[in-house]
Amino acid sequence: MRILVIGSGGREHALLKGLSGNELIVAPGNAGMSTLAKQLPIDATSPQAIVTLARDEQAELVVIGPEAPLVTGAADALREAGIPVFGPTKAAAQLEGSKAFAKDVMAAAGVRTARALRVAPEEGAEGVEKTLEQFGPNYVVKDDGLAGGKGVVVTTDRAEAAAHAQAVLEAGNPVLFESFLEGPEVSLFCLVDGETVVPLLPAQDHKRAYDNDEGPNTGGMGAYTPLPWLPEDGVQRIVDEVAAPVAREMVNRGTPYQGLLYVGAAWGPEGPAVVEFNARFGDPETQAVLSMLETPLAEPLYAVATGALADLPPLQWKDGYAATVVLAAEHYPASPAKGDAITGAELDNPDKVLHAGTARGEDGYVSAGGRVLNVLGHGATLEDAIADAYRVIEGIEMRGSFYRKDIGRRAVAGEVSVEKH
Numbered sequence: 001m002r003i004l005v006i007g008s009g010g011r012e013h014a015l016l017k018g019l020s021g022n023e024l025i026v027a028p029g030n031a032g033m034s035t036l037a038k039q040l041p042i043d044a045t046s047p048q049a050i051v052t053l054a055r056d057e058q059a060e061l062v063v064i065g066p067e068a069p070l071v072t073g074a075a076d077a078l079r080e081a082g083i084p085v086f087g088p089t090k091a092a093a094q095l096e097g098s099k100a101f102a103k104d105v106m107a108a109a110g111v112r113t114a115r116a117l118r119v120a121p122e123e124g125a126e127g128v129e130k131t132l133e134q135f136g137p138n139y140v141v142k143d144d145g146l147a148g149g150k151g152v153v154v155t156t157d158r159a160e161a162a163a164h165a166q167a168v169l170e171a172g173n174p175v176l177f178e179s180f181l182e183g184p185e186v187s188l189f190c191l192v193d194g195e196t197v198v199p200l201l202p203a204q205d206h207k208r209a210y211d212n213d214e215g216p217n218t219g220g221m222g223a224y225t226p227l228p229w230l231p232e233d234g235v236q237r238i239v240d241e242v243a244a245p246v247a248r249e250m251v252n253r254g255t256p257y258q259g260l261l262y263v264g265a266a267w268g269p270e271g272p273a274v275v276e277f278n279a280r281f282g283d284p285e286t287q288a289v290l291s292m293l294e295t296p297l298a299e300p301l302y303a304v305a306t307g308a309l310a311d312l313p314p315l316q317w318k319d320g321y322a323a324t325v326v327l328a329a330e331h332y333p334a335s336p337a338k339g340d341a342i343t344g345a346e347l348d349n350p351d352k353v354l355h356a357g358t359a360r361g362e363d364g365y366v367s368a369g370g371r372v373l374n375v376l377g378h379g380a381t382l383e384d385a386i387a388d389a390y391r392v393i394e395g396i397e398m399r400g401s402f403y404r405k406d407i408g409r410r411a412v413a414g415e416v417s418v419e420k421h
């Protein structure tokens with residue numbers, strides 16, 4: 001099958017690796033992907049440009065990696081052109097594009113989530129202060145526009161919460177204040193086709209930049225899968241209590257969801273409560289999760305794109321665990337340095353290293369983004385998988401780069417647990 005993947009990060013590198021065996025095209029891609037796919041430029045913000053490229057390349061399936069093209073209607077344009085696409089319509093992608101919309105859907109579907117209040121840009125500093133009164137001691141402040149998983153500040157410092165809210169309002173977006181959800185977080189990626197929901201393995205991301213969950217929020221610094229601490233029925237409960245009711249509600253609204261629904265949930269005393277939805281695969285959890293999938297990835301993605309997910313045989317998974325550790329550039333996330341040379345023995349081995357933000361320099365790879373590489377590890381135990389990833393990352397050199405040294409450490413030490421009710 002000829003498959004066009006839209007995007008350029010580590011998630012898209014993982015998608016290409018999972019789709020290998022097919023004729024692959026990636027747009028725009030990054031330097032590390034050239035052995036897996038033909039690379040072409042694209043204006044990914046233009047649905048029409050994506051349709052034109054898909055037609056020119058005779059793509060039989062288009063897989064859209066990031067949220068921005070989905071929210072601008074790329075999947076709608078492809079469907080109208082009769083090209084199978086993995087990714088929800090513009091209306092359905094509002095589950096990620098507007099946090100307020102997601103809250104409305106959850107209220108209608110009876111899904112547990114945080115209490116939220118929204119402040120519009122015209123309400124200004126006064127609106128922020130009045131709303132902050134109603135929250136704390138943990139403040140959760142979200143950009144109610146698209147922020148690629150990076151627009152959230154969680155803090156006990158009221159002044160920091162107010163400053164983030166002000167910055168979001170000044171950028172012209174509404175800001176959402178939420179109550180803090182207790183409990184460890186789960187990222188569960190669900191294939192959704194109308195009312196049919198098929199979960200992938202559950203994963204946990206590490207969103208803060210530095211060890212011990214310190215420093216600013218990032219797009220994600222590392223992840224592991226599956227979750228040894230999750231109750232045995234944990235995945236099924238997230239499907240039954242969150243993904244399936246939301247999928248049904250989207251069908252009832254006449255905007256069925258077809259693509260990947262990323263459920264970000266906190267597992268509190270009552271079970272799962274939704275922190276956020278995304279309309280796409282998560283990054284970097286996908287890099288670990290898809291490395292465990294034995295079923296060829298094209299089968300479930302094509303089934304979703306053609307409305308045949310209900311007929312898909314059960315997905316097959318490898319035994320054991322996978323972990324991924326992100327190598328970040330100096331000064332990530334505030335102002336990542338670019339153009340630094342990267343060296344290491346495994347840079348061209350996609351079983352071990354996926355490229356997130358790299359370009360070709362004169363003598364090899366150079367950094368071209370905040371998150372530069374995603375290093376993968378596998379093992380029979382979570383401890384082995386994590387050790388494997390750190391063994392590989394220690395062999396990579398890049399000036400100013402850093403990575404978290406504690407990915408999955410609390411889970412290995414048995415320090416992550418869920419409250420039973």
Ligand code: GLY
Binds near residue numbers: 148283284
């Ligand atoms: N890993 C967080 C995200 O993809 O938004």
